[in-house]
Amino acid sequence: MPKPGTIHLVGAGPGDADLLTLRAARLIENASLIVHDGLVDRSILQLAHPDARLISVAKKRARHTLPQEDINALLIHEARAGRDVVRLKGGDPFVFGRGGEEMEDAHAAGIRVEVTPGISAANGAAAAAQIALTHRDCASIVSFVAGQCKGLAEQNWAGLAGTGRTLIIYMGVKTAPQIAEKLMADGLAPDMPIAVIENAARPEMRVLRGPLAVLPELVERERIVSPALIVIGEVTARKTPAMVQLAMEAAQ
Numbered sequence: 119m120p121k122p123g124t125i126h127l128v129g130a131g132p133g134d135a136d137l138l139t140l141r142a143a144r145l146i147e148n149a150s151l152i153v154h155d156g157l158v159d160r161s162i163l164q165l166a167h168p169d170a171r172l173i174s175v176a177k178k179r180a181r182h183t184l185p186q187e188d189i190n191a192l193l194i195h196e197a198r199a200g201r202d203v204v205r206l207k208g209g210d211p212f213v214f215g216r217g218g219e220e221m222e223d224a225h226a227a228g229i230r231v232e233v234t235p236g237i238s239a240a241n242g243a244a245a246a247a248q249i250a251l252t253h254r255d256c257a258s259i260v261s262f263v264a265g266q267c268k269g270l271a272e273q274n275w276a277g278l279a280g281t282g283r284t285l286i287i288y289m290g291v292k293t294a295p296q297i298a299e300k301l302m303a304d305g306l307a308p309d310m311p312i313a314v315i316e317n318a319a320r321p322e323m324r325v326l327r328g329p330l331a332v333l334p335e336l337v338e339r340e341r342i343v344s345p346a347l348i349v350i351g352e353v354t355a356r357k358t359p360a361m362v363q364l365a366m367e368a369a370q
C-alpha cells in the first residue's frame with residue numbers, strides 16, 4: 119500500500135487569477151491532480167502544469183454532474199492511491215463550498231487534509247464594486263446567508279438586515295422574489311438600499327442598485343444570472359466613483 123497523499127482544499131477566489139493567494143497559486147502550479155468546480159475561472163486552471171490531470175466536478179443548480187458523496191469518494195480514492203490532490207473551489211472552501219463535508223469524510227478515512235483559504239465572493243464583490251461592507255458610519259454587523267430554495271422559508275433571518283447591518287446573500291438569484299418578500303415580512307423597509315453584483319471580480323462584472331422592493335424586478339429585467347450576490351444595507355447606497363461620475367454628468 120502506498121503512503122496516502124494529502125487532500126488540499128484550496129480557495130480559488132472569486133475570479134481572476136491575481137486574486138489567488140500565493141500559496142494557492144503554488145499548489146496549483148505544482149499539482150499533478152486538480153479536482154475543481156465550475157466556478158473556478160479558466161485563467162486559474164491555466165496555471166496548472168500541462169501534464170496535470172484536471173477533473174471537473176462542476177455543479178449546476180438541480181443538475182449535479184457528480185453528487186457530493188461521489189466527489190468525496192473520488193478525493194479519498196486518489197489520496198489512498200498515494201496521490202496529493204488539489205481540490206480547487208471558487209471563493210473560500212468553507213463559505214458555502216461544502217469543504218466541511220469533504221474535510222470530514224477525508225479525516226474519517228484517515229487522509230491528511232490541508233486548507234488554503236480564498237477570497238470569498240462577498241469580499242471580492244465588495245472590493246470590485248467599492249462597497250465598504252462595514253463602513254463605520256453605517257454597519258457594524260455583516261452576515262453571510264445562503265438564499266437557495268431548500269429551507270428558505272424555515273430560515274430565521276430576523277435581525278440580520280436593517281440599520282447598522284449588512285446582509286450578503288449567496289445563491290439568491292433564482293429566489294430573489296421570495297427573499298425580498300421574506301425580508302419585508304420581517305419588517306425591513308421597502309426602500310432599504312440593495313445591490314446585486316453579478317460576476318464580481320471578472321471583466322464582465324455588473325453592479326445594479328435600487329431599493330429592496332424592486333429587487334425581483336431588477337433581477338428579472340436585467341436578466342441577472344449566477345454567479346451573483348445580493349447585498350442588503352445602507353453601505354450599498356454610499357457614493358462610489360461611478361455614481362459620483364454619473365451625478366456630475368447629470369449636473370452638466
Ligand code: SAH
Pocket residue numbers: 132133157207208209210211212213214215237238239240243287288289290315316317318319320344345346347
Ligand atoms: N465558496 C464560494 C461560494 C460558493 S456558493 C465563495 O466563498 O465565494 C456559490 C455562490 O457564490 C454563487 O451562487 C454566488 O452567489 C456566489 N459567487 C461566487 N462567485 C461569485 C462572483 N464572482 N460574483 C458574484 N457572486 C459569486
